[in-house]
Amino acid sequence: VTSVCVIGVGDTDYAALYKPRQEHPEHDAYGLATNAFLAAVEDAGVCKEEIDGLVTGPQTSYNRLAQILGLEPNWGTSADIHSGILAAIGAISSGLASCVAMVYGQAGRSMGMVYGRSYTPGTDRFLAYTYYRPYGFTSQGALYAMVAERMFSEGVLTPEQLGQVAIGSRQFAALNPRAVKREPIDLDKYLSSRLIAEPLRLLDYCMVNDGGVALVLRRSDEVTDRPRIRIAAAARSDAITDADNLVPRVKHRYRQQYRKIRDRLFSQWDGGWSSIGALYIYDSFSIHVPIALEGLGVAGTEGVGNFLESGATAIGGRFPTNTHGGNLSESYMQGWNHQAEIVRQLRGEAGERQVPDLSAALYVSGGGGEVMGLVYEREDVSH
Amino acid sequence: LSEAGRRPELERLNFYDEPFWEACRAGQFVLQQCRSCGHRMFPGGPICPKCWTDAPEWKPASGNGTVYSWMRMHRQYFDELPPPYRCVLVELEEGPLFITNFGVEGPGRDPVINEPVHIRIVDFENISLPIAFPVT
Numbered sequence: 001v002t003s004v005c006v007i008g009v010g011d012t013d014y015a016a017l018y019k020p021r022q023e024h025p026e027h028d029a030y031g032l033a034t035n036a037f038l039a040a041v042e043d044a045g046v047c048k049e050e051i052d053g054l055v056t057g058p059q060t061s062y063n064r065l066a067q068i069l070g071l072e073p074n075w076g077t078s079a080d081i082h083s084g085i086l087a088a089i090g091a092i093s094s095g096l097a098s099c100v101a102m103v104y105g106q107a108g109r110s111m112g113m114v115y116g117r118s119y120t121p122g123t124d125r126f127l128a129y130t131y132y133r134p135y136g137f138t139s140q141g142a143l144y145a146m147v148a149e150r151m152f153s154e155g156v157l158t159p160e161q162l163g164q165v166a167i168g169s170r171q172f173a174a175l176n177p178r179a180v181k182r183e184p185i186d187l188d189k190y191l192s193s194r195l196i197a198e199p200l201r202l203l204d205y206c207m208v209n210d211g212g213v214a215l216v217l218r219r220s221d222e223v224t225d226r227p228r229i230r231i232a233a234a235a236r237s238d239a240i241t242d243a244d245n246l247v248p249r250v251k252h253r254y255r256q257q258y259r260k261i262r263d264r265l266f267s268q269w270d271g272g273w274s275s276i277g278a279l280y281i282y283d284s285f286s287i288h289v290p291i292a293l294e295g296l297g298v299a300g301t302e303g304v305g306n307f308l309e310s311g312a313t314a315i316g317g318r319f320p321t322n323t324h325g326g327n328l329s330e331s332y333m334q335g336w337n338h339q340a341e342i343v344r345q346l347r348g349e350a351g352e353r354q355v356p357d358l359s360a361a362l363y364v365s366g367g368g369g370e371v372m373g374l375v376y377e378r379e380d381v382s383h
Numbered sequence: 384l385s386e387a388g389r390r391p392e393l394e395r396l397n398f399y400d401e402p403f404w405e406a407c408r409a410g411q412f413v414l415q416q417c418r419s420c421g422h423r424m425f426p427g428g429p430i431c432p433k434c435w436t437d438a439p440e441w442k443p444a445s446g447n448g449t450v451y452s453w454m455r456m457h458r459q460y461f462d463e464l465p466p467p468y469r470c471v472l473v474e475l476e477e478g479p480l481f482i483t484n485f486g487v488e489g490p491g492r493d494p495v496i497n498e499p500v501h502i503r504i505v506d507f508e509n510i511s512l513p514i515a516f517p518v519t
């Protein structure tokens with residue numbers, strides 16, 4: 001059980017920032033991070049001196065961003081959202097900090113960032129793809145194509161059912177003025193989008209775009225005058241084996257890790273599936289959604305393919321998923337934007353895409369060997 | 384099979400894997416094996432991750448496995464590999480999963496999940512690589 005609330009969120013207008021690569025970019029990751037930070041601080045209603053912790057996203061250095069923002073933290077680090085938010089919860093829970101700003105910015109599109117190709121990010125640290133380059137296998141898309149093909153062959157999922165993820169994310173994005181990809185798509189359009197790493201298509205991929213997201217986290221007992229959106233439970237389970245975690249990732253699809261985090265989240269929190277009104281799943285690829293649904297066991301005997309086809313994760317479904325459009329359609333803010341959306345939804349500030357009567361939401365991510373989850377709850381709620 | 388052309392270079396070597404590539408150059412497909420519990424592993428490391436016994440030995444692997452999954456790349460990332468081409472994920476008899484290609488590229492049938500394959504070393508112009516070939 002954590003005693004941490006998110007008291008402020010801020011982000012940039014992703015749609016307005018979505019432009020072709022420019023010779024002289026109008027911003028960089030630090031500027032975008034700064035804009036998001038200022039918006040989150042204003043939303044949180046805290047002053048500069050109150051912020052005593054700082055987490056910066058992986059594209060920005062901790063030192064440089066602390067310098068730009070003029071902060072003098074008692075604690076801080078640079079991390080992705082998943083490690084970073086757990087570290088921030090730990091820092092607040094231990095007393096190292098009481099009010100942590102988490103700040104992310106990236107200018108991947110204006111910088112011409114390409115994932116995959118001949119350069120394979122992470123090879124030095126993870127040995128990811130080190131061995132596969134001579135075979136022409138150098139991208140996350142290629143890896144997740146292996147997972148998708150296996151799920152198709154096992155009868156867990158059909159290509160048409162997988163298409164519901166991309167279609168559903170666009171339906172939500174159409175209701176989100178900041179989303180980059182708002183044009184509706186149907187199954188025909190999905191199935192005719194070009195193959196990249198077959199069986200995955202262009203519409204199974206997230207975009208690369210520019211933007212920033214920031215969150216302000218604070219010890220719950222110091223939150224008096226803001227909506228209390230509490231991180232009610234947090235859990236992580238890692239499975240790091242083999243080259244690029246092939247066995248847990250492709251063969252076991254992190255099922256054991258998803259079950260572990262589900263059980264630990266639900267044991268830390270007095271709610272359960274019946275209290276959760278929306279799901280948020282890290283979706284750099286569409287296939288992450290059925291992998292997570294399968295691992296969490298949320299579809300039950302119906303199976304994840306039928307679950308997706310039934311509309312359970314779409315607008316008006318039992319578990320509306322990635323209600324902002326996710327990384328696929330809103331913005332590729334690498335999971336940071338999911339947290340901002342959860343807070344806005346729980347406050348009832350999500351406009352046209354607001355999930356009615358929402359009191360708790362679950363976020364999960366299963367990336368490079370690391371599976372984690374968070375339960376967010378509006379604190380005036382009793383189960 | 385030396386007519387097989389060039390392949391993209393290895394980007395980086397894992398410190399512990401030099402014996403693996405040395406064996407490939409000698410036409411042999413090898414995996415580390417724990418001296419104590421027998422666990423077979425890839426990539427190489429200084430100890431067995433199962434039982435922490437040090438200095439696992441590089442031993443020939445059978446080369447036998449089955450297709451666990453496969454994919455076809457449609458985007459061109461390398462001059463040496465014009466798309467489309469196929470990659471297969473092979474579940475080796477000894478346990479590890481291994482990514483490779485399904486035969487030397489060119490026309491030919493697609494892999495079938497669960498079909499048996501055999502890994503042989505193919506000498507390309509610039510590198511010797513383990514490649515999976517259909518058994519039937």
